[in-house]
Structures are given as structure tokens and as C-alpha cells.
Amino acid sequence: MxxxxxxxxxxxxxxxxxxxxxxxxxxxxxxxxxxxxxxxxxxxxxxxxxxxxxxxxxxxxxxxxxxxxxxxxxxxxxxxxxxxxxxxxxxxxxxxxxxxxxxxxxxxxxxxxxxxxxxxxxxxxxxxxxxxxxxxxxxxxxxxxxxxxxxxxxxxxxxxxxxxxxxxxxxxxxxxxxxxxxxxxxxxxxxxxxxxxxxxxxxxxxxxxxGAAHSEHKDINKRFYLADDLAHKQALLTHFLENENYQQLIIFTATRADTQRLATELAEKQLSTAALSGDLTQGQRNQIMDSFAKGQQKILITTDLASRGLDLVNVSHVINFDLPKHSEEFVHRIGRTGRAGNKGDAISLVGPKDWLSFKNIELFLQQHFSFSQVDGLVAKFNGLKAKKVKTANKQPQQKTANAKASTKATKAKVKKQTLFTQDAGDMPVLRRKKALPTSEIDKQETPEID
Known part of the structure; x- marks a missing residue:
């Protein structure tokens, strides 16, 4: 057609x-x-x-x-x-x-x-x-x-x-x-x-x-690496920046503080870097995105602020320094590469605080991912075991009616644990804020992006 x-x-x-x-x-x-x-x-x-x-x-x-x-x-x-x-x-x-x-x-x-x-x-x-x-x-x-x-x-x-x-x-x-x-x-x-x-x-x-929201993007090569802690993530990031052949690259972090910290560290290494976060004014954001889109910087560090909608055809790599809280945001993040028929690479670092996010992403995408390794930077961390559901011991059939009632009360207090009821990622889940009344919108910064 x-x-x-x-x-x-x-x-x-x-x-x-x-x-x-x-x-x-x-x-x-x-x-x-x-x-x-x-x-x-x-x-x-x-x-x-x-x-x-x-x-x-x-x-x-x-x-x-x-x-x-x-x-x-x-x-x-x-x-x-x-x-x-x-x-x-x-x-x-x-x-x-x-x-x-x-x-x-x-x-x-x-x-x-x-x-x-x-x-x-x-x-x-x-x-x-x-x-x-x-x-x-x-x-x-x-x-x-x-x-x-x-x-x-x-x-x-x-x-x-x-x-x-x-x-x-x-x-x-x-x-x-x-x-x-x-x-x-x-x-x-x-x-x-x-x-x-x-x-x-x-x-x-x-x-x-x-396609489905969890359908695989065939133009994106997804790689996952285990990390012991923040310092280990930092070492892995340095390795990828020194050894990957990239045109432009986006690094996603969990917090604004990490965004600015990484931007400062990479700038000290003479890497062409820009940082984008929600505490910037709209004019500053526009200037940063326009500059990056024109190729004036090779690396953009950002929160999920830039995970949707931006059509940046020269982005060959995405690095998830932290995994996102919500699984669907992973799809949008890695979707910043592999656009318009181009091939892309998505590298994700998985530390102890990212483990539950990683397992939720597997469930969302209906895929099982294996972990790659970097020589000299192999992690000791090998994943977390799922918490077992607590169960009350069965009582002998001869127990009294009062004992049965007590056992039922004990079982009722047990909280069932699943991946989706535990916290995931590096930041606590924020409760969805109610929309501001329209009469109040011009009195403060509108919450379009945070």
C-alpha cells in the first residue's frame, strides 16, 4: 500500500x-x-x-x-x-x-x-x-x-x-x-x-x-547486566561509554539527583553531555532537547521525562542506569532507539533495588531474559528469591473448637506477598495525584510532566 x-x-x-x-x-x-x-x-x-x-x-x-x-x-x-x-x-x-x-x-x-x-x-x-x-x-x-x-x-x-x-x-x-x-x-x-x-x-x-503493549521490538537488542551496588553500576556505565560504538545515547535514571550527578561526572571526563530533569524551566528543557536533537551533545541523561514521544533518529543506544518503576515505561524508554527502521541497543543494569522491577518487566513482556557479563566486572549479586507465602501449621483433627477459631484468626492475619505488592525500583511508588482544579492551574506550575 x-x-x-x-x-x-x-x-x-x-x-x-x-x-x-x-x-x-x-x-x-x-x-x-x-x-x-x-x-x-x-x-x-x-x-x-x-x-x-x-x-x-x-x-x-x-x-x-x-x-x-x-x-x-x-x-x-x-x-x-x-x-x-x-x-x-x-x-x-x-x-x-x-x-x-x-x-x-x-x-x-x-x-x-x-x-x-x-x-x-x-x-x-x-x-x-x-x-x-x-x-x-x-x-x-x-x-x-x-x-x-x-x-x-x-x-x-x-x-x-x-x-x-x-x-x-x-x-x-x-x-x-x-x-x-x-x-x-x-x-x-x-x-x-x-x-x-x-x-x-x-x-x-x-x-x-x-501488536500488544508487550510485543517485542525486533529492531532493539536488549541486554541485561547484574550489578552489586551503585559503584558497580558506575563502573559498568564507564565500560559501555568507552567500548560501545554509539551515535547518540540516552541514560535513564530514577531520580533528578542521579541525573545531575552523572552529568557532572561525565562532563569532568570531557564527554559531551546534557542533563534533563523536571526541576528545569520549560525554556531550559526546550533548549536542551533542541541542542541534543541537533547533535550538539552525544549523551543525554534524564528521568522518564524523555521516555515518550521524542523522535530522535540518531539515538543508537539507551542505557537504563536504574530500571523504571512501571513496566510499561521500560518499553517507552527503549523505544527511543531503533526508530524509523534503524537498529538500536538497550542496556539495562539490574542491582538489588532493581530486581523486582526486572521480574515485573519479564512478566509484562512475557519473556525470560538471561544476563550478559563484562570481563572483570562480574557481579556477586545473583538475584533475590521470591518471598514465600506464610502459612499456618495444620492442627490435629482432635483440636478443640476454640483452637480451630484461633487458627483461622491467625491465617486471616497473614499477608500474601507477590511481586506486584512489593516495592520495586530505586524510588517508592508515588500515589497518583488528583488533577488540580482548572481555576488553580495558573497559580502554580502545571504538572504535565512530573
Whole structure:
């Protein structure tokens, strides 16, 4: 199948050919025809599969071919969970809107509120935004969604996990009319809250699932190494940086403190390094990512802030200095390499504090991983044994009724231990924060990324 088989406007086809897109990916082949019919859609596919183009092309085709429902209201709204992903989507959208009459704006938390009011007053056709800040503008009446034609939710599961259910409901209600089309993309369709929201937002949607969330990425070579402690991890990291043949490399850590510490140490070794964490301002983050994307640094050290959405084709290696708390984040982390048909390497260091995360990743991916070794850096640590479930000793049949009651009470107090009820990773699990009321969003930094 070719892009020309979709029946796209010749101006769109010219841009597709100019950008060098040859054959559509599987998600594009299945999602684009459905979206172009005007039907609601809920779709899942693995990271790096090309889903951004799967909704940008139908959106552009709609605006080119159809008359606007309103002269002032935005026609297309694209919501993403993080500022970095919003910037990525906006950049790809601009490749198609450039040289056309269609205006697009980017609305993010952490950036100047009044400047955003001014660009919204110019009646843009496209808005790419994070939910918190957009809901704030909508509540204050800085724009309206009465004429919205297409609502697109990119990585809906992540938006719900970050606590934006209230904002998404507000946005949906403000644009609730029968002519609106909704496209929802999620890493998985097994997310209970995603399915619940799909029933609220979508009208008889077509469901598309390209692979499972745990399906293997064939372009990524996964390697795991045991480590005794932090110093051992440090020695292994030094070995890989000195011996791996990499173009660009991303190192994922568990904490902001480790991110800055490693960045300082690598910089002292004259390695070209940048550090990205949530305590930076949005302007600083933008500058760091733009610089890394242009190849001005070879190494990026970050928390899960950069695990989703960023399309960095020169990243040949990913190193998990610490394993992530949630298994699905492992998939997104390693998905920063092996993109656009390129091969990638994902190296993960597994210490005692990472062991339960490692076992959960095996369960999530439905795979068993063996450990590689580095000569001279072989770990003494060889894994942790699963805790056995405590059981009460059986009493003889002759025991009294009171003894039986006592035994039952003892059994009731025993707590069952499993991998998923124990703590995993280097940091304690944080309880999901409730979404801030929209009236409070402009009073503090919006929580799009942390």
C-alpha cells in the first residue's frame, strides 16, 4: 500500500513525497482510511510506529476538503500528556501547515500565559496543547470549542495516569456536538480508564490494535547486566561509554539527583553531555532537547521525562542506569532507539533495588531474559528469591473448637506477598495525584510532566 492510495489532496501528497515518506506503516495503513471517513477511532500501537502522521494527514485532509463549522473556533485540537511530546507533534504538524492558510499554535503549561492569550485571539485552525493549561484558557473564555471538528488525544493512557481526567471531561463537554469526530490513541487498549473514557468521548468507534503493549521490538537488542551496588553500576556505565560504538545515547535514571550527578561526572571526563530533569524551566528543557536533537551533545541523561514521544533518529543506544518503576515505561524508554527502521541497543543494569522491577518487566513482556557479563566486572549479586507465602501449621483433627477459631484468626492475619505488592525500583511508588482544579492551574506550575 502507498500513500497515494489514500486519495489525499495533491498538496498533501507533495509534502509527503518531499519529506521522503515512502510506504505507510501498519498503524497508518489502518488508521488513516478510518479517520478520513469521519468515524471515531480508538487505536493502539507501539512507540515509534508512526501514529503522529496517522492523525495529522486525516486532519489536514479534512480542513482542505471541508468547510469550517465556525469562522473563529479552532477546527482541530490535539492533546498530549507532556510538553515534550506536544512540541514533537507541533513540529511535525508545522511541516504540513507551512505554506498553507492554516494557522497552528502550541499551548503549554509553564510558558507565558498572556502570550498564549494573544495567539488564541488570532483564531488558529490547529491547537496542540497539554490538557491542564488548555483547560485553564477554556475556563477563562479565551477561546471556544463550539465549532471544533476534530479532537485528537495522543497517548490517552498517559494523560489519564497523570490525573487529567477532569480536564479531558471539561474539554469534551465544551466541544460536545454531533459533528465532532474524535481520534484516541493509546499505548494499550487494556487500560480500564481508557476504555471508560472511550465510552464517554467516542461514538461507535472503530477499534484498531497494532501488536500488544508487550510485543517485542525486533529492531532493539536488549541486554541485561547484574550489578552489586551503585559503584558497580558506575563502573559498568564507564565500560559501555568507552567500548560501545554509539551515535547518540540516552541514560535513564530514577531520580533528578542521579541525573545531575552523572552529568557532572561525565562532563569532568570531557564527554559531551546534557542533563534533563523536571526541576528545569520549560525554556531550559526546550533548549536542551533542541541542542541534543541537533547533535550538539552525544549523551543525554534524564528521568522518564524523555521516555515518550521524542523522535530522535540518531539515538543508537539507551542505557537504563536504574530500571523504571512501571513496566510499561521500560518499553517507552527503549523505544527511543531503533526508530524509523534503524537498529538500536538497550542496556539495562539490574542491582538489588532493581530486581523486582526486572521480574515485573519479564512478566509484562512475557519473556525470560538471561544476563550478559563484562570481563572483570562480574557481579556477586545473583538475584533475590521470591518471598514465600506464610502459612499456618495444620492442627490435629482432635483440636478443640476454640483452637480451630484461633487458627483461622491467625491465617486471616497473614499477608500474601507477590511481586506486584512489593516495592520495586530505586524510588517508592508515588500515589497518583488528583488533577488540580482548572481555576488553580495558573497559580502554580502545571504538572504535565512530573
Amino acid at each position: 502507498l500513500f497515494e492510495d489514500f486519495g489525499l489532496d495533491k498538496r498533501l501528497m507533495s509534502t509527503v513525497e518531499h519529506l521522503g515518506f515512502a510506504e505507510p506503516t501498519e498503524i497508518q495503513q489502518q488508521a488513516i482510511p478510518v479517520a478520513m471517513t469521519g468515524q471515531d477511532l480508538i487505536a493502539s500501537s507501539k512507540t515509534g510506529s508512526g501514529k503522529t502522521l496517522a492523525f495529522i494527514l486525516p486532519a489536514m485532509q479534512r480542513l482542505i476538503k471541508n468547510r469550517a463549522l465556525s469562522k473563529r473556533d479552532p477546527r482541530v485540537l490535539i492533546l498530549t500528556p507532556t510538553r515534550e511530546l506536544a512540541k514533537q507533534v507541533f513540529g511535525q504538524l508545522r511541516l504540513f501547515t507551512g505554506g498553507t492558510q492554516f494557522k497552528s499554535v502550541l499551548i503549554l503549561g509553564g510558558e507565558n500565559f498572556n502570550d498564549q492569550v494573544k495567539v488564541l485571539e488570532k483564531d488558529p485552525h490547529f491547537i496542540v496543547a497539554t490538557p491542564g493549561r488548555l483547560a485553564d484558557h477554556l475556563t477563562k473564555g479565551h477561546f471556544y470549542l463550539n465549532g471544533l471538528e476534530l479532537l485528537i488525544l495522543d497517548e490517552a493512557d498517559r494523560m489519564l495516569d497523570l490525573g487529567f481526567a477532569k480536564e479531558l471531561s471539561l474539554i469534551n463537554n465544551k466541544a460536545d456536538h454531533r459533528k465532532r469526530q474524535t481520534l484516541m490513541f493509546s499505548a494499550t487498549l487494556d487500560h480500564a480508564q481508557v476504555n471508560e473514557f472511550a465510552m464517554q468521548l467516542l461514538n461507535k468507534p472503530k477499534r484498531i490494535a497494532i
